[in-house]
Amino acid sequence: MGTLIAIRLRNAAALLVLATLLCFTLVVSAPGNVAVLIAELRTPKATFEQVRAVETELGLNDPLVVRYGNWLGGALQGDLGVSYKTGDHIGPTLGSRLPVTFTLVAGGACFAMLLSFALGFVGALWPGRFGDAFTRITALLGASMPSFFVGALLIYFFAVKLRLFPTFGSAGFSSWILPWITIGLLPAAVLSRVVRVGLEEAMAMPFALTAAAKGLSRRASLFRHALPNIAPTYINALGAQSGLMVVGAVVVEPLFALKGVSDFFLQGVLFRDFMVVQACLLIFLTFFIIVNLIADIGIMFTDPKLRRQGGAGT
Amino acid sequence: MTAPLLQARNLSVDLFTVRSALRPVDDVSYSVGQGETLAIVGESGSGKTVLNFAPIGLMPTGVVTDLHGSLRFEDIELVGLPAARMRRIRGGRIGTIFQDPMSALNPALRIGRQIAEVAELHLGMTSVQAEARALDLLKLVRMSDPESRLRQYPHELSGGLRQRAMIAIAVAAEPKLLIADEPTTALDVTVQAQIIALLKDLQKRLDTAIVLITHDMGVVASIASKVAVMYAGRIVEYGSVDQVLLEPRHPYSTGLIAALPRPEDKAGTLFRGLPGAPPIMGAPQPGCPFAPRCPLVVDYCTDVRPPLAPAPTGSAAACHVVNDVPHREMAHA
Secondary structure, X not given: OHHHHHHHHHHHHHHHHHHHHHHHHHHHOOOOOHHHHHHHHHOOOOOHHHHHHXXXXXXXXXXXXXXXXXXXXXXXXXXXXXXXXXXXXXXXXXXXXXXXXHHHHHHHHHHHHHHHHHHHHXXXXXXXXXXXXXXXXXXXXXXXXXXXXXXXXXXXXXXXXXXXXXXXXXXXXXXXXXXXXXXXXXXXXXXXXXXHHHHHHHHOOHHHHHHHHOOOOHHHHHHHHHHHHHHHXXXXXXXXXXXXXXXXXXXXXXXOOOOOHHHHHHHHHHOOOHHHHHHHHHHHHHHHHHHHHHHHHHHHHHOHHHHOOOOOOO | OXXXXXXXXXXXXXXXXXXXXXXXXXXXXXXXXXXXXXXXXXXXXXXXXXXXXXXXXOOOOOXXXXXXXXXXXXXXXXXXXXXXXXXXHEOOOEEEEOOOHHHHOOOOOOHHHHHHHHHHHHHOOOHHHHHHHHHHHHHHOOOOOHHHHHOOOHHHOOHHHHHHXXXXXXXXXXXXXXXXXXXXXXXXXXXXXXXXXXXXXXHHHHOOEEEEEEOXXXXXXXXXXXXXXXXXXXXXXXXXXXXXXXXXXXXXXXXXXXXXXXXXXXXXXXXXXXXXXXXXXXXXXXXXXXXXXXXXXXXXXXOOOOOOXXXXXXXXXXXXXXXXXXXXXXXXX
């Protein structure tokens, strides 16, 4: 098991290096000369000399390998460069925006887990009945409605009509509820199917018949015998969905005026602020890799066949 | 003489799946006394598993069963018993051993937990007491190194050890009746003998009755006291193990026992099989289901169903010819 975790860690590190290369390549190959943009931002109608000065200042004329090295070295020390648009350092801005996105995604993941288990179990406990059909339809709706639409509906109904929650902003717990639901609904819909189908498959296995032969009720069999068997599959799907939620945040953050990383990323894209785009992409990819690493380790802990590998007797 | 532990009278089982309705068990009667072993033999699809598992509610999901007749266990009528009362009997008064211990054990739970669960449910034990009981049970089924087995998972055990764990689960609440569905079929030959010896030993210690479903005549000879031979959902012969194995009366049992390979057979001898194929399960048939394959068949066999008639000597057989029923009498029936 220790060996397996070490292998995953090594793979994750390799992936991270690849991710930095990808970010860097993307930005370098973007069209347009950044130096022109910056020089014109400083002095309208900048001369050729002024542009050259900016190029030298930013190190744009260095070989690509040197530029990559400089950027990576800075990134490792928390210096992600300077925004072309504002001239501010990106590191501190990201630092203040990260907790917002983290709260959004973590809360959304919790909501998705709660809802998916509730929906999945209702369907599995009473298969073929009204509850089962209801959860199926909920899952279908949740999976097919785009989050900007869901968010707008939620704002209209709960914030504008019922005045239960604020429409936007980040002022305390209540302002987080609608964003969490908006970002968590799609993963909840997908995960509820994972729970429902997983439980159904487990209950069709011979060991479910053994559980019945022991005198366990269907409900007890579901919780004690079927649930441990779907854990690895569920954690795998949860990891993938959590990664995708960062993408969802690009829509949800502007919708609720949350000043998170995804909002920052969107601004960067709109203003061709490639340093910001690059930094945000790096954050997203790092998050994605870490979440998948955690999910892999979680799968190892819940699948007995993997738990004992590589370290007998642990 | 006291009433038998388990008594079936005219028990029939109808199965309804999405596409079809069949009767895999048709008008079957038998009884098992306390501490006795009844072997139910028959080929695949003869209804022996359905006969035992449908009445106690152990059918795969999606299969609807309809029971007729009577099956009494310790003065409780199992046919029509509410599900909640049936659950108290299953695992508590009736233990079950399945054919394939790999798939019958939960791959995600430790062996100890799977055994302790039964003690918690039926003996009202706390989890600590139940874990201690699980350890005792692993010793009872003669597992080597029982302390570490408790914490292992099914995939870490060999086939024989898994079946021992399965047996420990089945006897955890000291049931009066064990239903064993081909308990040795999925195992190596050497392990089969060990498991049969273990079952006999447990039966003696716990005074448990066993209903053993099998198609292995060697197993029947080594453990059973009574034998019921099933063919196409019916019991065609029923008697003591000596009667049925040594002096079979029904042509099907005769053919089955004659088909066993013998030591004096020369190498390369062809298997002596029964001609023809067993009927495809479907609607109940009017006559004897074995008639199309029977060497003794007479004209009314296909029209009149032979009753399982007890003979003055020997086993009861459901056959017009061997019971020597006069032809004229049958014609009026």
